[in-house]
Amino acid sequence: MHSHPAKGRLAPCPATSWATRMGKFDLSGKNVLITGASSGIGKELSRCFAAEGANLYMGCRPSEKDQLEGWAAEVEQAYGVKTATFPIDLASDRGPEELHEAARKAAGKIDVLVNNAGIFRYGSFHEIPLDYHDCLVRVNLMAYYKLMRLAIPHMVEAREGRVLNVVSAAAFQPTVYHAIYGAAKSFVQSLSEAVNQEVRGTGVKICTLNPPYTDTALLRDGGFPTNIWWLKVSGLCDAGTIARKGTRAFKAGKEVYIPGFINAFLHTILIRFFPRRVVNAISCWSLRVRA
Numbered sequence: 001m002h003s004h005p006a007k008g009r010l011a012p013c014p015a016t017s018w019a020t021r022m023g024k025f026d027l028s029g030k031n032v033l034i035t036g037a038s039s040g041i042g043k044e045l046s047r048c049f050a051a052e053g054a055n056l057y058m059g060c061r062p063s064e065k066d067q068l069e070g071w072a073a074e075v076e077q078a079y080g081v082k083t084a085t086f087p088i089d090l091a092s093d094r095g096p097e098e099l100h101e102a103a104r105k106a107a108g109k110i111d112v113l114v115n116n117a118g119i120f121r122y123g124s125f126h127e128i129p130l131d132y133h134d135c136l137v138r139v140n141l142m143a144y145y146k147l148m149r150l151a152i153p154h155m156v157e158a159r160e161g162r163v164l165n166v167v168s169a170a171a172f173q174p175t176v177y178h179a180i181y182g183a184a185k186s187f188v189q190s191l192s193e194a195v196n197q198e199v200r201g202t203g204v205k206i207c208t209l210n211p212p213y214t215d216t217a218l219l220r221d222g223g224f225p226t227n228i229w230w231l232k233v234s235g236l237c238d239a240g241t242i243a244r245k246g247t248r249a250f251k252a253g254k255e256v257y258i259p260g261f262i263n264a265f266l267h268t269i270l271i272r273f274f275p276r277r278v279v280n281a282i283s284c285w286s287l288r289v290r291a
């Protein structure tokens with residue numbers, strides 16, 4: 001009879017306290033590697049995590065180096081936590097590996113990985129340049145899974161650790177006119193939920209934060225139209241609110257968190273009652289530019 005190859009390595013972790021058994025996580029004194037911390041949701045998450053006493057190891061693109069360094073100094077002064085910045089392009093061939101290595105060297109140990117960096121462009125799949133698609137897949141998909149693959153073994157070994165993947169409400173159904181963006185988010189959602197099952201009982205947990213459309217540079221620079229039907233109904237969320245709610249859910253041990261009751265109902269429950277072609281038609285209708 002063959003024994004399961006992963007059994008020994010994934011032996012259950014003895015729970016240390018009531019809070020740990022309930023899946024709660026205390027961020028105080030933890031070392032957090034967060035990508036895309038120079039703006040939007042990532043910046044607001046870094047603020048919330050620092051307010052909880054976490055040390056921040058923050059990434060951005062090389063072009064935003066000065067801005068991130070300024071933000072790190074502000075955070076250190078306001079919250080008295082340690083910070084370090086890593087201006088590394090996650091779209092480059094070995095960007096994720098370089099970031100992980102540099103952050104581990106600086107921190108000694110990564111307790112929490114927040115995969116957040118992302119790019120977006122609105123438009124027809126066949127008209128957006130192939131180079132842009134390549135870049136999106138590298139940043140929104142490959143960097144997420146590579147950083148998970150690099151960080152999780154150390155967490156399992158330490159019998160404690162968390163990954164927070166900033167995904168999107170777009171992960172739960174196809175998203176027309178940002179098809180590749182939605183597809184990359186679905187990949188990360190599926191990966192997160194599967195790996196979370198695999199590491200159950202090891203002291204490690206993979207959580208996702210799934211914001212609805214939020215007012216950040218991502219949408220503004222990506223040409224997201226303001227006159228689509230969906231926005232008329234839902235409006236745009238605020239990055240600070242998403243980060244505060246997301247941090248609360250993460251600390252509470254919530255594995256998949258969609259901010260807002262209506263969003264959660266719509267994206268996880270209601271869509272299950274409709275055939276896929278109806279969901280796709282509604283998605284197309286609600287996300288199409290209106291004259």
Ligand SMILES: NC(=O)c1ccc[n+]([C@@H]2O[C@H](COP(=O)([O-])OP(=O)(O)OC[C@H]3O[C@@H](n4cnc5c(N)ncnc54)[C@H](OP(=O)(O)O)[C@@H]3O)[C@@H](O)[C@H]2O)c1
Nearest residue numbers: 036038039040041061064090091117118168213214216218
């Ligand atoms: N805004 C929304 O509606 C929304 C909704 C759901 C989910 N999300 C997700 O939330 C996450 C954060 O997005 P956001 O809305 O806060 O956008 P944002 O303000 O544009 O922030 C994106 C971050 O990613 C970084 N980044 C982009 N390309 C990179 C690269 N090649 N290498 C390293 N870092 C890179 C950016 O760094 P620079 O500052 O250096 O460019 C920036 O810090 C993304 O994963 C996005 O998909 C956003």
